Amino acid sequence: MSAMLEIAGLTKLFPVRNGFGRKTGDVRAVDDVSFSIEKGKVYGLAGESGSGKSTIARMIMGLARPTGGDIRLDGHSIIGETGTRAYGRKVQMVFQNPGSSLNPRRTVGQSIAVPLAAHGTPAREHRQRIAELLEMVQLPADFALRYPHELSGGQKQRVAIARALAVAPQLLILDEPTSALDVSVQARVMDLLVDLGRQLGLTYLFISHDLSLMRNFADTVGVLYLGKIVETGATASVFEAPQHDYTRLLLASVPVISAEEEAMRPKIPLIDGEIPTAEQLIALRAAVSQRIEK
Amino acid sequence: MANALLSVRNLSVQFTTYGQTNPVLKGVSLDVPARSQIALVGESGSGKTVTMRAIMGLLRSPPAKVTGGEIFYDGRDLLTMPDRERLKLRGTAMSMVFQDPMSSLNPVFTIADQMGTILKYADRRLGRSRNGRERMARVHEVLGQVRMRDPERVARSYPIMLSGGMRQRVLIAMALLSEPRLLIADEPGTALDVTTQAQILKLLKDLVEERGLALLMITHNLGVVRETSNYVYVMNKGVVVEHRPTAELFEAPRDDYTKALIAAVPRLTGGTSFGKAGAAA
Incomplete structure (x- = not known):
């Protein structure tokens, strides 16, 4: 088994400026994060807003520049190489809200043709390739002529997946791909992602706050809190025997629908009252880092 | 259940848009007895929000039109009572907790301003009167009830100064201002992180x-x-397909749609298999 993606010591600092534009400090959005994904596997990054999960995805995509650390794709460091076409052929992303990630003024076919044209597929082959891609995501070929507003949420997300697959990438980053969808539609989109993963041998980085979904999709999970991975391991073992307090809190918070699930939820009091202030957060952060170092 | 606090009987609503008339609710009945905790669940387009809006009298007509049925609150039909009477109930005896704390709060007024205004008009409808100081005392009291540690500070704050969870609690406090007997909550907390929710x-x-x-x-x-x-x-699709005690529904759903809905929920315990080959793998 070889790693498709290896992340080592990845760090992203955002400067904090005062009212005069002078830098007064840094926010550690991503703090020394390391993980790797085997070829053909699914790695799940679980975290809440502000945990840094989207910043990690953006750095892998080349949409943000890391402050430190290394990202290796298929054995090669890609720092400085992200954003090139060769890189774009290997890594693609499916965004959270297909309503805003598809251009409303382009037909489905035109949207899928953008990456085809950018990566040098001759125009005369576009129609054929678009039909193939639509078939892959189980949409009829005549959808190529429709506009996004004519499609349901699930259909739009299928189009977004087809567009991401247009350049035959090896790694697909899924940023909350089903959080905008109804649960029955979500199940069908997840079916599709699993089937495509098997057919095409895709490697997935799956970002989500939905732990129940993660449990059933990811092979390995990393729990992200305040920019750090506080716990990582095989999905089943992390869920069945969480080691970190934050993982326990997350699991205890998931609304579930059966007694069996309730039984496996850690029995800890949900934090009552107000969320911590900035000072409390900093103190909390220190406590978290201590635990990690231990 | 004739003695339910809220009783919706055979409610039908249609929407007319671009000359086309579509039935959206097709004879919905439900009961909310006093002191009960009732859920109305459905996917987008099922009619749950239209039902809620019809109960609160928030349907815009046109395009919406109630074509049949009754909505009883405390034995009186909301749909036939004069508007003046209905206004006395809305936001006072029955009130709503809205979903999105970002769009339900006005960004340019403090929490105290917004809550004070709601209380003032609720009082006026009910023929009560309170001076400003008494109103603020009530605002602080209710903010305390939603477990705000420092109600005075929260009251002085603008929405942007509060976290998502605190804003959602402010919305709950707003609903509690006039001591309602019925709370209607529209997906509270869905916009929030799972721990906050x-x-x-x-x-x-x-x-x-x-x-x-x-x-x-x-x-x-x-x-x-x-x-x-x-x-x-x-x-589902404007119809109540199944109603039961919650525990029973999850143990043994009867309706096919309910079964499919429950089967689609991924389980924290694992074992939900996605993909065609899922069962085999």
């Missing part, structure tokens, strides 16, 4: 229990149904 649901449940309120929880999330209700109505 869990706190909000727990707070809502505690409040409803300690103050003896009835709760109608409108949601698409079956987990939320199980955590917050003891009786549930499942809606």
Whole structure:
């Protein structure tokens, strides 16, 4: 088994400026994060807003520049190489809200043709390739002529997946791909992602706050809190025997629908009252880092 | 149930848009007894929000039109009572907790301003009067009830100064201002992180229990149904397809749609297999 993606010591600092534009400090959005994904596997990054999960995805995509650390794709460091076409052929992303990630003024076919044209597929082959891609995501070929507003949420997300697959990438980053969808539609989109993963041998980085979904999709999970991975391991073992307090809190918070699930939820009091202030957060952060170092 | 606090009987609503008339609710009936916790669950387009809006009298007509049925609150039909009477109930005897704390609060007024205004007009409708100081005392009291540690500071704040969870609690406080007997909650906490949502649901449940309120929880999330209700109505395409005690529904759903809905929920225990080859792998 070889790693498709290896992340080592990845760090992203955002400067904090005062009212005069002078830098007064840094926010550690991503703090020394390391993980790797085997070829053909699914790695799940679980975290809440502000945990840094989207910043990690953006750095892998080349949409943000890391402050430190290394990202290796298929054995090669890609720092400085992200954003090139060769890189774009290997890594693609499916965004959270297909309503805003598809251009409303382009037909489905035109949207899928953008990456085809950018990566040098001759125009005369576009129609054929678009039909193939639509078939892959189980949409009829005549959808190529429709506009996004004519499609349901699930259909739009299928189009977004087809567009991401247009350049035959090896790694697909899924940023909350089903959080905008109804649960029955979500199940069908997840079916599709699993089937495509098997057919095409895709490697997935799956970002989500939905732990129940993660449990059933990811092979390995990393729990992200305040920019750090506080716990990582095989999905089943992390869920069945969480080691970190934050993982326990997350699991205890998931609304579930059966007694069996309730039984496996850690029995800890949900934090009552107000969320911590900035000072409390900093103190909390220190406590978290201590635990990690231990 | 004739003695339910809220009783919706055979409610039908249609929408006319671009000359086309579509039935949206096709004879919906549901009961919310006093001090009960009821959930109304359905996916987008099921009609749950239209039902809620019809109960609160928030349907815009046109395009919406109530074509049949009754909505009884405390034995009186809301649909036939004069507007003046209905206004006395809305936001006072029955009030709503809205979903999105970002768009339900006005960014340019403080929490105290917004809550004070709501209270002032609620008082006026009910023919009560309170001076500014008494109103503020009530605002602080209610903010305390939703477990704000420093109600005075929260009251002085603008919405942007509060976290998402605190804003959601402000919305709950607003609903409690006039001591309602029925709370209708529209997906509270869905815009929030899972840990914050869990706190909000727990707070809502505690409040409803300690103050003896009835709760109608409108949601698409079956987990939320199980955590917050003891009786549930499942809606699909404008019809209530199944209604039972919550525990029974999850143990042995009867309707095919309910079965499919429950089967689609991924389980925290694992074992939900996605993909065609899922079962084999």
